[in-house]
Structure formats: C-alpha cells, structure tokens
Amino acid sequence: EAQVTQNPRYLITVTGKKLTVTCSQNMNHEYMSWYRQDPGLGLRQIYYSMNVEVTDKGDVPEGYKVSRKEKRNFPLILESPSPNQTSLYFCASSYRDSTDTQYFGPGTRLTVL
Amino acid sequence: GENVEQHPSTLSVQEGDSAVIKCTYSDSASNYFPWYKQELGKGSQLIIDIRSNVGEKKDQRIAVTLNKTAKHFSLHITETQPEDSAVYFCAAHFRRALTFGSGTRLQVQP
Secondary structure, three states, X not given: OOOEEEEOOXXXXXXXXXXXXXEEEOOOOOEEEEEXXXXXXXXXXXXXXXXXXXXXXXXXXXXXXXXXXOOOEOOEEEOOOOHHHOEEEEEEEEOOOOOOOOEXXXXXXXXXO | OOOEEEEOOEEEEEOOOOEEEEXXXXXXOOOEEEEEEEOOOOOEEEEEEEEOOOOEEEEOXXXXXXXXXXXXXXXXXXXXXXXHOEEEEEEXXXXXXXXXXXXXXXXXXX
16 A cells, blocks of 8 residues: 555654654655644645755754655654644655655654653 | 745535635745645645646536636635545645645534
C-alpha cells in the first residue's frame, strides 16, 4: 500500500530535550516536506527536500533541522524543543515537486512542556 | 513570499445544500492551486486542483474556479453529504513550495 508513515503519532516532552520525528514514504517520491498545523494558521511549511541531500527552508524553519540521506526518509529534528513548538506536524511527499499531488502522513501531535 | 487568505473559517450547511469556500492569493506568479480535505485524525488528501491556464474544473460534485485577474479561486461542493464534513485547505504554488490557507471547517448537518 502506498503511504507516508510518521512516528511517533503522539509525543509529550519537556523543554530542551532533543527529539526526532521520523517520516518514511514507499512511493519512490523525490519531493518531501514538513508542515506544522496550528489553529487559525493552517499548514505552514517548515522544510522541504527536492531529492537526496537537497533540502531548503520553508516559511517557519527556526528551531528545526532536517536531513535527507535516503530517498524514502525525511526526519524532522528538534534539537532543543520549546513550548512554542507544540503543534500538529505533517510530513508529505510527492512524485517530483510541489505541483504534484502531495501525499500526507497521519500527523504527529507534539506537546512541549 | 506568497500569502493565501481563506474564508470562511467555519461553514455549516444542510445536507443537500451547496457549499462555497473562497481563497485569495497575493503573488500573480502563482500557477497551481490545489484543494485538500482533512478528515479528523488523518492527513490531508487532494480533492481537486487547477492550473493557471484554466478557469474552471469540475469533478462530479466538486468544482474549482480561478480568477487570475482578481487573484482568487473558489471551491464549490454541490449536493453536500455528511461525509463531506471535514477541514478544507486551499493552497497556491509559488516557486518551489505550496502556501496553504488557514482552513475551513465544513459541517454538513443531516
């Protein structure tokens, strides 16, 4: 089954404790991205990747890091989480670029205390 | 960068009625406008999209219209059903990324 998976689905952590949210797709897609969703603000892009080893900042990259060492995986790293990073996070992938259909993962709800 | 505004933020309709959601964008260079549906607890799914060389596109009960001059596009859902209840996001493509609107929560009352 073609899908985008994210782990964990729910996470409660404390300020400053490094964490990684994993994202994996099995569709051999080149384009992957991370979004955060907050009430009244919609989906805002954090980072995106056009292919392996090619990443770029989205609209809200501060406090986040990403890597794309393999085509299928695109982890999101919060090296020192803060309460303002409490949000619902979505990973998405598409065949080639952002004008292709985006396939979204199920989301990760993160709470930073 | 691109800015997308979406209205209304909530919309309640009776089953069988039509629903219209409107979005405006700021950058005239934007060339691709998808609409995504997000059901509770799930990731978003593409329901329809339109490119800047087309004024209207229809897929069964769903249609999207684009007015490039006014820089706005709209989603039209006819004969709404309870399973249409969800959050809908519009988006505009500019350079290498999509910019999303703030979402519309549609509630279809049986």
